[in-house]
Structures are given as C-alpha cells and as structure tokens.
Amino acid sequence: MIEPSRLSEMERELCALMAARLGVERPDLAQSLRALGRRLPRRQRRVGAELSAALARAAHPQLYAQLDGAAILKAYGRLKTYLEQIDGRELRRRRWIRAGAALAFNLLAVLAGVIVVLRLRGFV
16 A cells, blocks of 8 residues: 555656656646646546546545555556656757648648639739
C-alpha cells in the first residue's frame, strides 16, 4: 500500500515535470491534466486520470484502503517516463513550423482563388 505522503510527492514531481517540459503550472495534477488537454496522447491522459482519481481517493480512509499500489506505481512510472522524454524546444519548433505551413497554404489558396477570378473575368 502506498502512503498518502508518497502519493503527494509523486503528484508534486509530475506537476514539476509538466511545468518544466510543457509550461503548464497548476497547483495539482488534475488541473494540470485539464490544462494540457489534448496536448498529451490519449494513453497518457488516461494514466493521468487514474493517478488523479487515486489522489482523490487517498483523502478518504475507506476509499484509500481500496487503492492498488502496484497499479498506481506503474501509472506513475509511465507518465513520468513520457514527460521526461519531452523536449520543450522541439515542441515550440514544431508549433512554429505548423503555423508557417498553415499560413503558406492559406496564401496559396487565396492566390489561386484570385487567379481563378481574374481568369473568369478575362483579365488573365
């Protein structure tokens, strides 16, 4: 069985990793996961939901007795491993590349539309 203090320590570690790697600074794990939204893969969101549910149950003595320590440690290890592999600079670089690609596509689409209109009007 995992002690509530260990659960709180795991939550602080995960929140610190999310703040360092993804730039999301929230007071607890549930709010951090909610703020991240779909920036985490589905599997990692599910693991995070399991951990936040375990943290909520740890506050109640009867529900705390029902917690599965091995499953919590496994979920914690998966989420921590994923967060440690994230490179913040690479994420920002990809975001800028996506924005540039979207802008270029939109400019090409507008240019093609203008050429089609000019062609139909007989100016080209």
